[in-house]
Amino acid sequence: MTPNATLLFFLVTSAARDDEAKVVDIDAVMNKLNIVLLTLTIVLGTTGNSVVIWVAGFKLNPTVTNVWLVNLAVADLIFCLSRVLSLTKKLFFDYWPFGIFLCKFNGFFRYTNMFCSVFLLAVISMDRTLCIWYPVFTKRRRTICAARLVSAGVWAVAAILSAPYFAYRRVYLDKNNLSKCSLEDNEPNGDNSAKLALYLMRFLCGFLLPFLIILCCYILAGLGIRRTRLLGKSRPLRILVSLVCAFFLCWAPYHCLLLAKMVNSNSTVVKVGLTGATGFTYFNSCVNPLLYFCMGLDMRGSRFRQTLVGVYRRALADDRDGRSTQSNERTVDDSSGSASQPTLSLK
Template sequence: MAFNTTLLMRSHSDVSTHYEKTTVDIDAIMDNITIVLYTITIVFGITGNSVVIWMAGIRLKPNVTNIWLVNLAVADLIFCLTRVTSLIKKLFYDHWPFGVFLCKFNGFFKYANMFCSVFLLAVISVDRALCVWCPVFTRKRRTLCAARVVSVGVWILAVIFSSPYFVYRQVYLGDNNLSKCSLEVKEASKGDNTAKNALYSIRFLCGFLLPFLVILCCYILAAAGIRRTRFSGKSRPLRILAALVCAFFFCWGPYHCLLLAKMVDKKSHVVKVGLPIAKGFAYFNSCVNPLLYFCMGLNIRQSFRQSLSGIYRRAFMEEGHTVQSQEGTAEESCNSIPKSTGFVRDRHKGISKV
């Protein structure tokens, strides 16, 4: 009997040891995947977004769409720069050696980037829908000054929604005497997660779900308007913006879904394994946009003869003035080329300069 008891205890110990080794192996794999994703995000994000800012913000003639895209690129560039500290933290086994301020700023700008990006995508979607349905209205009010004012408003909103993460993020002593940097709410230490769950809920609703519904409605309206006015196809800016929206929600969607799952069951194995990877893919969104611009501007037939500046110039060029309809030129009114240099097509008089 004693022999059987000893055998059972040894067997249970072997199973526990095997489980712990498996868990350690999974954690190590997750850490390696996260490090790779962070590295790709930093290298390609800093390089690509710098090129976008240089091309769309400096080299090319300013227009409304480029103002939106430059603001997106600035948010992504700052975000990628702040990810350097996150990468170093991962390399040092989640030890945070950078102090309290960088801990707060790192978390703050992580979500400022998210809010700024999704708010800008929502603004761009509304802008494109108005271009299709209200061309006269947009011709008078869609100016560079208005775009800059709206961009400043978007940044202010993003800062407001992200400020709690600057306030509540703290550095504390964790396991193995390693400094940790994470969101710490006083009530949560007493078992009350109401404040934390409220932050998660606001982040999901205002930073994901509601903007997604706005964007979806606007693109449905824009598609219906394009079909109604018999445009031969979408303009390149509309295709680029549709790609940006898809990339954003594909990258950030799993992260938000797993955070909701974490609110329900914090100790879930799926959350523990999936959340670090989902976070890495969410960060990856900041280096995807320049790649999308590059692909949209690339002419496959001339791929070996194109310069980098030529590819991005073609991507950012607004094509609305080339699309015609019998009822009017909604896309034409939405490009930002000054009236003194544009062309208007009259179906009775041909082409005339205005």
């Protein structure tokens, strides 16, 4: 080999090694980012959704809106608890150590949460639009029993759409002879038609169609508010719009990269990006309680005298309950402020 050819070979080999090292570094960064997001999801999501279920389910008067929000919180709580397996695997193992059943169970609840959350957001959007445009009709037909039946139907549909993930998900050995839990079938004929069908169903039913329904509903709701000047409907509407925006901001990158993976499954950029986007989908399950907390804070009052239950009560209550809650808290504040006792009792 001539000296020039040797030098060229050395430069090409060094460049290839540098590119490989960069990819490995990016994979390591994404893996650490996923661990952080998983930890935040489990800690904040379990605590926050439990508080939401307690306040909306047991501390407030039963309403249709509370039925929707409790079901949404239950779906997120189950998802957060099931992520413990994924976090344990990422922290302590380079392979899937929990067996075939938990592999299927973990994937099933992940996508049940996704479908249930987006379907509930679509139902909430349609419910809010009907309340604005047909208040007389909804006053007669919009009952708690009907809301519970619709919620049960949403859970059933979400479970049916997630059942293929329980059927097709499996544990197999990868090229490093380590067990992996995935939809990858690793068959010699390379037939990925079932996997591609699941990707497409996930995108259409779990993202695109609900997004179009929700978008149409909120356009109609905005027109209805302007037409009827129902300013009292704007507060719960703002909360629901925030939930919808949070869901689609967390899930949109994942679905877009999933479509890119269907086109080019060997792209390194898509693989790395999909790893990071998956972590942000996890984080969506703990965002909703944080939004409730931020919207429930009373900035006009003393922020240090607001209890956690009071903040969530103010955020989750309907307009009438919210006004009565605020008036009761201000009455308590006025009475405590005008008391002649020199000591204050903090509850």
